[in-house]
Amino acid sequence: MKIGVLGTGAVGTAINSKLIELGHQVMIGSRDNTNEKAIEFVDKFDSNASSGTFEEAASFGEIIFNCIKGEFAVAVLKSVENSIQNKILIDISIPVDTSKGAPLSLIPELCNTNSLGEEIQKNLPDTKVVKTLNTMWSTLMTAPGTLKNGDHTNFICGNDDEAKATVKSLLNEIGWKDETILDLGDIVGSRGTEATVLLWLRIWGATIGTFSLKVVN
Template sequence: MKIAILGTGAVGTTIATKLIELGHQVMIGSRSKTNEKAIEFVNKFDKNASNGTFEEAATFGEIIFNCVKGEFAIEALKQAGSGITNKILIDVSIPVDTKKGTPLSLIPELCNTNSLGEEIQKTFPNTKVVKTLNTMWSTLMIVPTMLQDGDHTNFICGNDEEAKNNVKSLLKEIGWKEQAIMDLGDITGSRGTEGLMPLWLRIWGATMGTFSIKVVN
């Protein structure tokens, strides 16, 4: 499958690495085709890795991962243009507020009664936005078995059921157990998963180790 990764940070490159290892063709997208991080990443692989602009990557991908920092995500997706139209967009980003230094809160306009996942869906109504993988450390996203043999919870939400099912299949290919994937319903579920970030940061500060969230009932 052809997959686009928008964003050259740790989350984007970590997910891209796993997908390339699984045999998918991956294009890393950034503002410029000459982005040094993207070029350096692509040069690590003999095949199935390329880079381009946000628009080139989105056009290339059958499925698109949004791994751009939350505060810049909408603008990056606008730069992707028609490349995201009628496609599945897996949104991993979180709207943390970095204006006051260490991000311990969310951007006010994108929490409580709204979320970044919802804002993306409203801005791009013809894109099938699916929120997932945004409640954990990047390496745990692609190696869920590094904790409790994968016995912890990965949340998913989105308006399009078929799109969610396709994403669930990809998550299982990555290594997630079906029983570990919890469907929270439509894209408003993003309010909950994004809202976990302030708690996540506090836990990380207290433990400085790898951890995850598990729903027990």
């Protein structure tokens, strides 16, 4: 499958590496096609890896991953809107406000009664937005079995059930078991999963080592 991954940070790099390992053709997208991080990343692989602009990666992919920083995500995605119409957009980003430094908070207009996932869907009505993988370390996103044999929870939400089923199949391929993927319903579920970053940061500050969340009932 051809997949476009927007963003060159730790999350984008982890997602790209796993997808290439699984045999998918991946294009990593950034603001311009001379991005050093993207070029260095692609040079590590013999095949199935390429780099380009956000627009080029969005056009290339049958499925798109949004790994852009939350504060810039909507503007970037709007700029490539025509290239992601009727496609599945897997949204991993979180609307963290980094302008004031620590302690971090969520962008006010993208929390409580709204979320980044919802805002993306509102701005891209013809794109099938699916929120997932945004409540854990980037390493766990693509290697869930490295912690408790994968016995922890990954949340998913979105308005299109068929799109969510496709994303669940891709998550299975990455290593997520069906019983560890919890469907929270429509894209409004993003309000909850994005807000967990505040708890996540506190847990991270109070513990040592890799951790994740698990729903027990």
